Amino acid sequence: MIPITVDLIFDIGRTNKKVFVLGQQSEILDQQYKNFEETVDEDGFPSEDLQAVSAWVLEMVxxxxxxxxxxxxxVNFSTYGASMVHLDEDGKIVGTFYNYLKEFPAETAARLKKHYPNLDDFSIATQSPYMGFLNSGLQLLFLKYERPESFARIDCSLHLPQYFTFLLTGQKYSEFTSIGCHTGLWDLERKSCAKWLKDENLLKLLPVPSPTDQVIETVYKGVKLNVGLGIHDSSSTLIPYLQQTEEPFVLLSTGTWSISMNPFNQSMLDEQTLAQDCMNFMTINGQSVLASRLLLGKHYAEQVKLLNAHFGVNEDLHKTLPYQVKKSKRKEANQCLFNHHLIAIERFGLQSATKVDLSIFQDFEEAYWHLMDELTDAQVKVLELALGGQTSGKIFVDGGFVHNQYFMQMLKEKLPTHQFLVTEQGNGACIGAAIMLNDTAVLHHKLQNKVIC
Known part of the structure; x- marks a missing residue:
């Protein structure tokens, strides 16, 4: 039997870890999924078990x-962003792999003000709101002053996609989509690393960015492999769509984070827009992409757990629930019946319920309808930020929520002048990472035929 030539593409999300075996026509020949229990860092805060994930990746390879x-x-890797792995001279992990949701110490934030007395200036320079650990570059500042013993051992700091590339090749790289996803490391206007890194003598820890489509020829356990540099998952999701159309569009990539990206708006963001949790990502060639975000998947999962427990239903009921129209119990359009502080809906003029009373709902279905009505209100506000005033056009939707009838139907009803499209295959982050390894002509044609209204 002649072996089938394939690529391995890892899609490492915060919740799910996946590996896809792709044939040369981008078809999925095999796939495996894995979930991992979290560990905790030295402060007891939940943290990804990077050692376990690394072992699984090598096992799958x-x-x-x-x-x-x-x-x-x-082999290539698409992973979540805002996370760094720090290595010593021997390539061993230094210290903790920190959760980007961990609270950033006020003392360290004060040190940043030495370089930017007004943190709005930091946001404007790096085109990202100040977000503490979510600005992954600030980990270096945190380690330097709060964990000096660990910091002294660091030889190189890599973003998560490039760490997995290092596991296979032993080579250390940086690339634009990882360094340019709200890291606080890059000055978009100057097109160079942010000034504060030089002032803190931290540049030496970061590899110079290389093109994202660069491929490393390596020998892994006697087998020749072409290994990609890895790519930030949201930016990876965007690649197939940019290749299949020249018409303006916005991509809504859903998952733990719901990211709305507009690659056709490359304007520098001002203080007001940044305060709305907008930012500029970077494409594989260093161009900016207007992005707005919502912690949709995480918040959704927590709310559904509450509903499941209250109504005593099967935990998977929400996955198969057909869309039904309900009458809203909200007395005012902006007053919500659920608590949405986690996703900060107040910034959109919506008000969270301070006390949630699930007894007002007749059954799970009615409560779920109201939950999705409120979540899609917030999602529409985030989409409108990325649309930048566009009143019509294409919105591609990718990720887990494309299978949620309530989510898709309510978006269409609330933005009726826009055309919503999904792909049959989905897995846009996987395909984007594969494109970085291959001649894109075949993938381009394949994806064009998979777009459906």
Whole structure:
């Protein structure tokens, strides 16, 4: 039997870890999923078990590379952003892999003010709101002053996609989509690393950014592989859509974070727009992409757990619930019946309920309708920020929420002049990472035929 030539693409999300075996026509020949229990950092805050995830990645590479039916040609990684891995001279992990939701110490934030007395100036320079650990570059400032013993051992700091590339190749890289996703590391207007890094003598810890489509030829356990540099997952999701159309569009990439991206708006953001949780990402060639975000998936999961517990229903009921029209119990359009402080809906003029009373709902279905009505109100506000005043046009939707009938139907009803489109295959982050390894002509044609209204 002649082995089938394939690529391995890892999609490492905060919640789900996946590996896809892609044939040369981008078809999925095999896939595996894995979830990991979190560990805790030195302060007891929940943290990704990076050692366990790393071991699984290497296990999957070994499994497929040495599986006789496949000839693995390339490997690439699409992972969540805002996370850094710090290595010593021997390539061993230094210290903790920090959760980007961890609270940033006020003392360290005060040190940043030495360089930017007004944090709005930091936001404007880096085109990202100040967000503490979510500005992954600020980890370096935190380690320097709050964990000096660990900091002294750091030889190089990599973003998560490039860490997995390092696992296979032993080589250390940086690339634009990872360094340019609200890290606080890059000055978009000057097109260079942010000034505060030089002032703090931190530049030496960061590799110079390389093109995202660069491929490393390596030998892994005696097998020749082409390994990609890795890519930030939201930016990876955007790539197939940019290749399939020249018409302006916005991409709504859903998951733990719901990210709305407009690659056709490359304007510098002002204080007011940044305060609305907008930012500029970077494409593989360093161009800016207007993005707005919502912690939708995490908040949704927590709210559904509350509903499941209250109504005593199967935890998977929400996945198969067909859309039904209900009459709203909200007395005022901007007053919500659920508590949405986690996603900060107040910035959109919506008001969270301070006390949630689920007894007002007749059953799970009615409560779920109201939950989705409120969540899609917030999602529409975030989309409108990315649309930048566009009153019509294409909105591509990717990720887990494309399968949620309530989510899709309510978006269409609330933005009726826009055309919503999804892809049959989905997995845009996986395809984007694959494109970075391959001749894109075949993938381009394949994706064009998968777009459906």
């Amino acid at each position: 070994d499994h497929y590379v040495f599986l006789p039916k496949y000839n693995v040609k390339g």
